[in-house]
Amino acid sequence: MKSIKNIINKTGILAFMLLLIFQSCSGGNDSSDDTPVNPAPSNLSVQVEVVGKTAANPNGDGSGKVNLKINAANAISYKVLIDNQLKEITSGDFSYTFTASGTKTYSIIVSAYNAGGQFISSTSSVNIYVARKILWSDEFDVDGAPNSSKWGYNTGTGDGWGNNELEYYTSRPENVFISNGTLKIKAIKEEYMGSHYTSTRMLTKGKFSFKYGRAEVRAKLPVGGGTWPAFWMLGDNIDTAGWPLCGEVDILESVGNNPDVNHSSLHSPGRSGNTPDTKTITVPNSATEFHIYAAEWSAESIKFYVDDNLFYTYVNSASTPFNQNFFLILNLAMGGNFGGTVDPNFTSAIFEVDYVRVYN
Incomplete structure (x- = not known):
């Protein structure tokens, strides 16, 4: 009798464990159906600082340098198209120096990517003065x-x-x-x-x-x-x-x-x-x-x-x-x-x- 009782107890424990495993797997499948593995990037924000910009020098101090602060929810990397050059970065902080002398307007296109390759983009423009040197x-x-x-x-x-x-x-x-x-x-x-x-x-x-x-x-x-x-x-x-x-x-x-x-x-x-x-x-x-x-x-x-x-x-x-x-x-x-x-x-x-x- 003691032997049979032990077998029943062990069988019950095994069944209970299998039930837990099944419920866990089943719950995981239900969760993946409701929530994407890689949520799409959103709320892309791009702040452009022109170095040396003042009321007297609205296009900068002539250095041609700009600093970008980029942020987006669910993003792990960014691509910046600036001055006909494509830059790939993982940090949201990015600096660039324009070299063509004079005052010119440049477009800046920023794309934020999630781990699955989905992206969101934003386009802005900036006026920059570069002193001749x-x-x-x-x-x-x-x-x-x-x-x-x-x-x-x-x-x-x-x-x-x-x-x-x-x-x-x-x-x-x-x-x-x-x-x-x-x-x-x-x-x-x-x-x-x-x-x-x-x-x-x-x-x-x-x-x-x-x-x-x-x-x-x-x-x-x-x-x-x-x-x-x-x-x-x-x-x-x-x-x-x-x-x-x-x-x-x-x-x-x-x-x-x-x-x-x-x-x-x-x-x-x-x-x-x-x-x-x-x-x-x-x-x-x-x-x-x-x-x-x-x-x-x-x-x-x-x-x-x-x-x-x-x-x-x-x-x-x-x-x-x-x-x-x-x-x-x-x-x-x-x-x-x-x-x-x-x-x-x-x-x-x-x-x-x-x-x-x-x-x-």
Whole structure:
């Protein structure tokens, strides 16, 4: 009897435990039917603080910095689309610094995500003032050779550049030097390495490049038929993509056979060689006075100026090559397809540069 009683007791306990387990499982199923495993995010709040914003400076202090405080119920991560860049964060605190100079309006799209990938979004806009500041410059204030940490050289015959130029480019002090606060690139009529002229082509490739901003040169141009000074830019990917897929931006181009006229042009696939993307402006006394030649470049446009007078606006877009890093070039060519016939009385000429500056 005692044995049977023990069996009954054990059986009752086992049945009771099975009942509890069943009820627990059943209750869990009922709960999952009524309450989602990952509740959808809700109540998205985005607060945008413009650093340095005051009544006197409603668009900020010029730093371009904004701080975002983001919060949403049931969210574990956020995505922020700002200044055409997508940022993914897990914290609700986010800071960003705009770099394009001037006062502009930007949209900010914030999405909050739960663990199941559901999201809720909010769009806002902000006005930001970014003060212009120098990213890179050479003031050419130390006599001697150009700064080797900033400039390298293309050397060799001019016809190697595809323009049928007549010079041989060197890095010799006879052709390039700094004195009295300015850079001098000197073209010389002389027999050298099979060419009849020498000059210099210097560039920042591998040392400095940038994407978007303002590039400017303050320069005095050479005199003489056949001279062809230039300040321009090429895409960093030229070695892999080639020209014109890399893109080319000519900020200053002038020829001695048509003095006091500046050409600003862009070259890209299908629009190279005799590109239709070009404009000219008259620059009086360009060989006797310094003038500032500049391009302001953004994802939307490239604007060309002489002495801060806007004379050409190119509409940029995502389909052009002008949305990557570019490096700078200074050179003085002789003759060629654009430079034209060299004056038979030419002996030498100097392309004089006060400074080169790149701003945000």
